[in-house]
Amino acid sequence: MAQGFLLFLLFSYIISINIHACNQIERCSLLSFASTLSSPPLNWTSLHCCHWKGITCDQDGWVTHLLLPSKGLKGDISPSSLRNLTHLTHLNLSHNSLYGSLETQFLLSSNRLEILDLSYNHLYGELSLSLPSRKIRILDLSSNHFFGAIPSSFFQQASNLTSFNVSNNTFTGYVPSSICLNYSPFVRLLDFSSNEFGGNLALGLGECFELQVFRAGHNNLSGLLPEDIYNATKLEEIALPMNSLRGVISDKIVNLTNLKILDLSLNQLSGKLPLNLGKLSKLKFLTVYLNNLEGTIPASLRNCTNLVELRLGFNNFDGDISMLNFSKFSQLTKLDLRYNNFTGMFPVSLYTCMYLKAIALTGNHIEGEIKIEILSLKSLSFLTLGHNRFTNLTGTMKILMSCKSLQTLSLVGSFVGEGMPFDDGMVDFDGFQNLRALNMAGTNLTGEIPVWLSKLKNLGALILAFNQITGPIPSWLGNLPRLFFINLSYNQISGEFPKQLCRLPRLVYEPIASQVDQYEFELPVYNSITTNQNVQQYRFSLFATSIDLSNNNIVGDIPTEIGQLHLLCQLALHSNNFSGVIPDQISNLKNLEVLDLSMNHLSGRIPLSLASLTFLKTFNVSYNNLGGPIPTSTQIQTFNTSAFEGNLKLCGAPLSNKCGSNKGIYEDDTNNKDLDNEPHQLPWFYIFTVLGFIVGFWGVCGSLVVNKTWRCVYFRFIDNIQDRLYVMVTMRINTMKRRLRS
Numbered sequence: 213m214a215q216g217f218l219l220f221l222l223f224s225y226i227i228s229i230n231i232h233a234c235n236q237i238e239r240c241s242l243l244s245f246a247s248t249l250s251s252p253p254l255n256w257t258s259l260h261c262c263h264w265k266g267i268t269c270d271q272d273g274w275v276t277h278l279l280l281p282s283k284g285l286k287g288d289i290s291p292s293s294l295r296n297l298t299h300l301t302h303l304n305l306s307h308n309s310l311y312g313s314l315e316t317q318f319l320l321s322s323n324r325l326e327i328l329d330l331s332y333n334h335l336y337g338e339l340s341l342s343l344p345s346r347k348i349r350i351l352d353l354s355s356n357h358f359f360g361a362i363p364s365s366f367f368q369q370a371s372n373l374t375s376f377n378v379s380n381n382t383f384t385g386y387v388p389s390s391i392c393l394n395y396s397p398f399v400r401l402l403d404f405s406s407n408e409f410g411g412n413l414a415l416g417l418g419e420c421f422e423l424q425v426f427r428a429g430h431n432n433l434s435g436l437l438p439e440d441i442y443n444a445t446k447l448e449e450i451a452l453p454m455n456s457l458r459g460v461i462s463d464k465i466v467n468l469t470n471l472k473i474l475d476l477s478l479n480q481l482s483g484k485l486p487l488n489l490g491k492l493s494k495l496k497f498l499t500v501y502l503n504n505l506e507g508t509i510p511a512s513l514r515n516c517t518n519l520v521e522l523r524l525g526f527n528n529f530d531g532d533i534s535m536l537n538f539s540k541f542s543q544l545t546k547l548d549l550r551y552n553n554f555t556g557m558f559p560v561s562l563y564t565c566m567y568l569k570a571i572a573l574t575g576n577h578i579e580g581e582i583k584i585e586i587l588s589l590k591s592l593s594f595l596t597l598g599h600n601r602f603t604n605l606t607g608t609m610k611i612l613m614s615c616k617s618l619q620t621l622s623l624v625g626s627f628v629g630e631g632m633p634f635d636d637g638m639v640d641f642d643g644f645q646n647l648r649a650l651n652m653a654g655t656n657l658t659g660e661i662p663v664w665l666s667k668l669k670n671l672g673a674l675i676l677a678f679n680q681i682t683g684p685i686p687s688w689l690g691n692l693p694r695l696f697f698i699n700l701s702y703n704q705i706s707g708e709f710p711k712q713l714c715r716l717p718r719l720v721y722e723p724i725a726s727q728v729d730q731y732e733f734e735l736p737v738y739n740s741i742t743t744n745q746n747v748q749q750y751r752f753s754l755f756a757t758s759i760d761l762s763n764n765n766i767v768g769d770i771p772t773e774i775g776q777l778h779l780l781c782q783l784a785l786h787s788n789n790f791s792g793v794i795p796d797q798i799s800n801l802k803n804l805e806v807l808d809l810s811m812n813h814l815s816g817r818i819p820l821s822l823a824s825l826t827f828l829k830t831f832n833v834s835y836n837n838l839g840g841p842i843p844t845s846t847q848i849q850t851f852n853t854s855a856f857e858g859n860l861k862l863c864g865a866p867l868s869n870k871c872g873s874n875k876g877i878y879e880d881d882t883n884n885k886d887l888d889n890e891p892h893q894l895p896w897f898y899i900f901t902v903l904g905f906i907v908g909f910w911g912v913c914g915s916l917v918v919n920k921t922w923r924c925v926y927f928r929f930i931d932n933i934q935d936r937l938y939v940m941v942t943m944r945i946n947t948m949k950r951r952l953r954s
């Protein structure tokens with residue numbers, strides 16, 4: 213015992229003479245640095261600052277490392293206090309909440325700095341003219357609020373720079389492509405993504421002989437891919453998604469034999485894929501969706517046996533898909549061929565890709581049946597087959613029911629003319645255990661809503677729009693514990709609005725965080741463009757809650773129980789035969805953004821209480837038998853006249869007939885919904901059959917589960933894509949209309 217204690221003393225002694233006491237000036241500097249930060253405390257109290265947490269000193273007692281990542285540090289970083297740490301080589305303050313601008317003075321003094329990581333803070337300001345330290349190797353300023361251009365002189369001295377990450381800021385100007393040319397020939401990693409860089413990518417990267425990772429996605433880059441990038445033969449990753457790059461993918465790309473990731477999605481690239489693409493045998497991720505690429509998939513691709521994701525959707529590729537032998541892609545997890553012009557039979561070789569999680573074939577001309585072998589894909593979670601020429605819907609459904617991992621299934625606009633799978637065998641069958649989203653819109657289904665749906669305890673979204681479904685809405689629908697999105701529009705559904713639907717748990721009770729379905733689509737799904745908001749989305753829980761029963765033959769009152777659906781964002785009951793009054797209780801639906809009750813036989817007044825629906829963005833009660841004054845001094849009045857027209861006895865602003873006078877003689881009797889058989893807006897049918905998968909709105913309702921950051925990122929994301937996607941969508945819609953007609 214005593215011996216041990218002596219040994220311990222001896223040991224401590226040896227340590228303490230080896231590590232000198234820290235320099236007093238440095239100690240003061242550190243304390244002054246700490247004093248500017250708010251909690252939690254750093255506990256820097258002992259005399260020897262070299263022993264403090266996060267500090268390392270060299271043999272002479274100079275502070276060389278200051279490493280305090282993720283320490284919850286808050287406050288205005290005061291670089292002047294760090295200025296006296298003249299021997300600092302490593303500074304890592306990432307993942308804190310530091311703000312303030314990065315003073316050039318600080319950078320000027322730290323001429324020994326090798327590693328500087330300030331990522332994930334709230335720092336702002338422009339970069340200085342040049343990096344101070346000739347020794348700098350790693351510089352990470354990502355995920356802050358830095359702005360301005362990166363001066364070309366910035367790298368002037370940084371001849372040892374290997375890694376430069378400025379992603380997720382708001383930098384502007386050109387991407388400094390000349391970095392290797394004049395200054396930093398050893399750069400391995402360059403990340404410029406998620407900024408506002410613009411213009412062409414200038415030549416220069418070809419000189420980066422060590423470059424492995426080049427990312428500049430989510431910017432405003434235009435022009436062609438620089439010719440010399442194909443000279444940087446060590447490249448393993450090129451990621452430039454979401455820009456406006458055009459031109460072709462050069463054949464020279466096959467010189468980049470180390471390439472593992474090629475992401476050029478969401479650009480305007482055209483032409484064919486390089487014939488010898490197969491030479492890129494290390495390729496794992498080939499992601500070129502949403503471009504204008506064309507031609508067949510080069511046969512050589514089969515030599516890319518390491519492919520994990522093959523995402524070619526939303527281009528103009530064609531050719532017989534069954535010619536491609538997928539059996540060599542033993543690692544493949546995601547296959548996205550949506551909205552191209554592929555023909556041929558469903559490639560049976562796909563059934564051998566054991567790890568497949570997602571197959572998206574919507575919008576091609578693929579034929580054939582889904583075979584039982586698909587069940588060997590044990591991880592298959594996302595399957596969209598719509599708008600093809602598949603046959604045997606009943607057989608397909610019976611097979612897919614056993615697909616245990618299936619979470620998203622879309623058959624929209626496929627199997628046309630075959631009718632609903634009505635087989636009794638399906639009722640007892642315990643299938644589709646994990647199905648979250650089922651889209652069978654536009655599949656010409658007939659008969660009633662089938663009972664087997666009542667067993668889908670995980671079902672969140674059910675879309676059966678644009679079919680010929682008859683019979684009533686079954687009351688058991690209200691028992692599905694996770695259902696939050698129902699679209700039964702454009703059918704021949706009759707009967708009343710079942711009261712039971714008003715107790716849908718997911719629309720009545722706010723889910724606690726742990727109950728929110730964390731499911732993410734394996735491939736993005738595309739949302740309604742009518743709101744000009746959201747285009748592609750992965751997170752299931754972000755789809756707004758919705759009940760759309762429009763364009764059916766539903767009769768009776770709108771039940772007063774509807775007021776229980778507190779979490780409902782969208783209620784569309786238009787073009788039915790609802791009668792009675794608009795229940796006051798609708799005003800309990802505080803999250804409502806869309807309320808469309810038009811083209812029914814509703815009578816009475818517009819309840820005054822509707823004025824409390826502050827999120828309402830779309831409101832329509834036109835073509836009913838409503839009467840009395842439109843509630844004054846409320847936001848209801850701010851809606852367009854068209855929201856109220858066709859109600860003979862309704863009066864007051866925004867309608868032109870004044871209350872109290874002229875009652876009853878208001879022009880023609882427009883209370884006749886047959887006047888206009890065409891839906892007013894572009895029917896959603898086209899939008900979701902074309903663009904994808906689920907129709908919905910996000911908006912405020914989405915924010916129930918979205919954190920603020922996400923929304924910010926999201927809005928930036930959209931600004932870029934909007935126009936071009938809109939053009940594309942319109943284009944596709946026209947094609948689709950043509951296809952539907954023929």
Ligand SMILES: *[C@@H]1O[C@H](CO)[C@@H](O)[C@H](O)[C@H]1NC(C)=O
Nearest residue numbers: 252253254255256265266283
């Ligand atoms: C300082 O000490 C307190 C109490 O021991 C502890 O909770 C806290 O995590 C310490 N702070 C740091 C930065 O280690």
Ligand SMILES: *[C@@H]1O[C@H](CO)[C@@H](O)[C@H](O)[C@H]1NC(C)=O
Nearest residue numbers: 237240241244292293294296
């Ligand atoms: C840095 O050192 C100078 C002189 O060596 C001193 O005047 C100044 O107060 C020090 N700054 C800090 C923050 O300790």
Ligand SMILES: *[C@@H]1O[C@H](CO)[C@@H](O)[C@H](O)[C@H]1NC(C)=O
Nearest residue numbers: 281304306327328329350352
């Ligand atoms: C900074 O610290 C974080 C957390 O330990 C670490 O993940 C990161 O790699 C460090 N940065 C550098 C450049 O070493």
Ligand SMILES: *[C@@H]1O[C@H](CO)[C@@H](O)[C@H](O)[C@H]1NC(C)=O
Nearest residue numbers: 345346347348369370371372
């Ligand atoms: C660059 O790194 C090399 C090797 O690590 C080193 O010898 C050289 O001194 C460094 N250059 C500068 C300017 O620090």
Ligand SMILES: *[C@@H]1O[C@H](CO)[C@@H](O)[C@H](O)[C@H]1NC(C)=O
Nearest residue numbers: 354355377379380401403425
């Ligand atoms: C750059 O930093 C971001 C975090 O801000 C990180 O997500 C990204 O992976 C980094 N880039 C590279 C190439 O490591």
Ligand SMILES: *[C@@H]1O[C@H](CO)[C@@H](O)[C@H](O)[C@H]1NC(C)=O
Nearest residue numbers: 332333334355356380921925
């Ligand atoms: C972007 O930066 C912000 C602010 O630092 C951060 O909160 C966010 O997580 C970053 N986003 C990504 C994708 O890294």
Ligand SMILES: *[C@@H]1O[C@H](CO)[C@@H](O)[C@H](O)[C@H]1NC(C)=O
Nearest residue numbers: 415418419439440441442443
């Ligand atoms: C690529 O490298 C070759 C050989 O080093 C050189 O001749 C050629 O000019 C380079 N290409 C470009 C576009 O820089």
Ligand SMILES: *[C@@H]1O[C@H](CO)[C@@H](O)[C@H](O)[C@H]1NC(C)=O
Nearest residue numbers: 439440442443444464466467
């Ligand atoms: C590609 O590689 C071939 C043969 O290895 C070579 O002749 C050609 O110059 C290379 N092209 C580029 C752009 O480096």
Ligand SMILES: *[C@@H]1O[C@H](CO)[C@@H](O)[C@H](O)[C@H]1NC(C)=O
Nearest residue numbers: 488490491511512513514515
């Ligand atoms: C695939 O690779 C093999 C062997 O490396 C080669 O013989 C064959 O020509 C390649 N196939 C294609 C289509 O490029």
Ligand SMILES: *[C@@H]1O[C@H](CO)[C@@H](O)[C@H](O)[C@H]1NC(C)=O
Nearest residue numbers: 528530552553554555577947
């Ligand atoms: C798709 O292919 C068909 C023939 O198979 C052709 O007539 C049509 O023009 C192609 N469509 C597009 C958009 O390329």
Ligand SMILES: *[C@@H]1O[C@H](CO)[C@@H](O)[C@H](O)[C@H]1NC(C)=O
Nearest residue numbers: 582583584604606607608611
């Ligand atoms: C439909 O598919 C099922 C299951 O694969 C099969 O048993 C049945 O014969 C098929 N029906 C037709 C009409 O092809």
Ligand SMILES: *[C@@H]1O[C@H](CO)[C@@H](O)[C@H](O)[C@H]1NC(C)=O
Nearest residue numbers: 628629630631656657658680
């Ligand atoms: C829908 O099915 C009916 C009969 O079941 C058929 O007459 C009609 O042509 C089908 N419509 C389409 C578009 O296939």
